[in-house]
Amino acid sequence: MSDPVLSIRDLTVEIPTRHGILRPVDGVSYDIAAGEILGVVGESGAGKSMAGNAVIGLLNPPAHIAKGEIRVRGTRVDQLTGDAMRRLRGKEIGMVFQDPLTSLNPLLRIGDQLTETMLAHLDISRTEADRRAVAALEEVGIPGAAERVGSYPHEFSGGMRQRVVIALALCAEPSLIIADEPTTALDVSVQAQIIALLKKLCRERGTAVMLITHDMGVIAEAADRVAVMYAGQLAELGPVRDVLTAPHHPYTDGLMGSTPLASRGKDRLHQIPGAMPRLDALPEGCAFHPRCPRVQDACRVSPGPRIEDGAGRAACLFPMTREAVA
Numbered sequence: 662m663s664d665p666v667l668s669i670r671d672l673t674v675e676i677p678t679r680h681g682i683l684r685p686v687d688g689v690s691y692d693i694a695a696g697e698i699l700g701v702v703g704e705s706g707a708g709k710s711m712a713g714n715a716v717i718g719l720l721n722p723p724a725h726i727a728k729g730e731i732r733v734r735g736t737r738v739d740q741l742t743g744d745a746m747r748r749l750r751g752k753e754i755g756m757v758f759q760d761p762l763t764s765l766n767p768l769l770r771i772g773d774q775l776t777e778t779m780l781a782h783l784d785i786s787r788t789e790a791d792r793r794a795v796a797a798l799e800e801v802g803i804p805g806a807a808e809r810v811g812s813y814p815h816e817f818s819g820g821m822r823q824r825v826v827i828a829l830a831l832c833a834e835p836s837l838i839i840a841d842e843p844t845t846a847l848d849v850s851v852q853a854q855i856i857a858l859l860k861k862l863c864r865e866r867g868t869a870v871m872l873i874t875h876d877m878g879v880i881a882e883a884a885d886r887v888a889v890m891y892a893g894q895l896a897e898l899g900p901v902r903d904v905l906t907a908p909h910h911p912y913t914d915g916l917m918g919s920t921p922l923a924s925r926g927k928d929r930l931h932q933i934p935g936a937m938p939r940l941d942a943l944p945e946g947c948a949f950h951p952r953c954p955r956v957q958d959a960c961r962v963s964p965g966p967r968i969e970d971g972a973g974r975a976a977c978l979f980p981m982t983r984e985a986v987a
């Protein structure tokens with residue numbers, strides 16, 4: 662297998678506070694291969710966005726990477742300076758956020774935003790960049806692309822704006838896309854179209870995608886593998902089909918409710934009784950144990966095994982493997 666596009670090892674993000682150090686991301690490791698979509702799922706506050714922001718160098722101080730390594734196509738990126746990181750963001754890593762307006766400059770015509778981005782990162786002429794800007798808008802399904810390059814962001818609907826953002830994220834031909842809740846702010850009818858578009862374009866180009874979402878339907882539809890996060894840690898990591906049909910971690914099982922496949926495509930995360938612990942009040946042992954329906958004494962003292970990519974699927978002392986369920 663070729664080298665992964667993104668490789669995260671033991672990633673740990675810390676926030677120093679008056680009450681001690683918080684770890685919103687704690688020892689997370691995974692890879693994303695070229696053309697692969699990794700879905701990242703978990704309840705609010707699980708650390709999904711923090712992990713994504715760490716990769717693109719957009720952590721808000723005092724949050725910082727305290728430990729671990731992030732590599733993009735083999736190159737360490739977790740210690741880059743501001744300028745080097747900015748170059749990498751446009752060129753190697755594209756971003757799609759929940760609110761398309763955060764990615765667009767309200768004062769620039771969208772054609773100019775695409776052209777500027779391409780000229781900054783690709784060795785092409787202005788004429789070629791202008792041509793590609795129209796082609797990029799056509800490709801993401803903007804009707805009348807040749808005229809619409811002259812429009813401003815506010816002249817588009819939310820769904821069309823997110824299409825523009827996808828065109829912008831892909832136009833410098835990045836090897837990795839970080840998409841953080843890319844459809845959460847959109848009408849339900851538009852969500853599936855945007856996910857399908859992102860999936861199609863990234864597959865065609867061999868772009869690796871980190872797709873952060875609350876929506877198990879989106880995971881089932883778009884992702885190849887899924888990383889389930891709980892209280893800053895990886896709870897489960899595996900191929901989507903395996904994880905959704907036979908979760909090994911009781912937390913994953915809880916997120917999907919009792920009938921995961923029947924609710925496919927529309928359900929957000931199932932409500933699990935209780936709440937995720939605050940980062941300054943994590944329980945001893947496994948962080949999920951106070952809410953776990955399968956808790957045993959050992960879970961109160963010992964955390965589950967850490968998931969290393971390629972080895973281990975669930976960070977659980979008593980995973981729900983076939984033998985355990987039978």
Ligand SMILES: Nc1ncnc2c1ncn2[C@@H]1O[C@H](COP(=O)(O)OP(=O)(O)OP(=O)(O)O)[C@@H](O)[C@H]1O
Pocket residue numbers: 676683685703704705706707708709710711712723875940
């Ligand atoms: N400045 C801060 N000080 C203390 N805690 C913080 C700070 N910023 C973020 N956190 C905590 O970091 C944790 C991880 O947040 P993150 O935004 O990554 O969650 P998320 O999984 O993306 O959630 P959501 O689904 O709501 O977007 C949360 O528990 C949050 O409260």
Ligand SMILES: [Mg+2]
Pocket residue numbers: 709710711
């Ligand atoms: Mg988030």
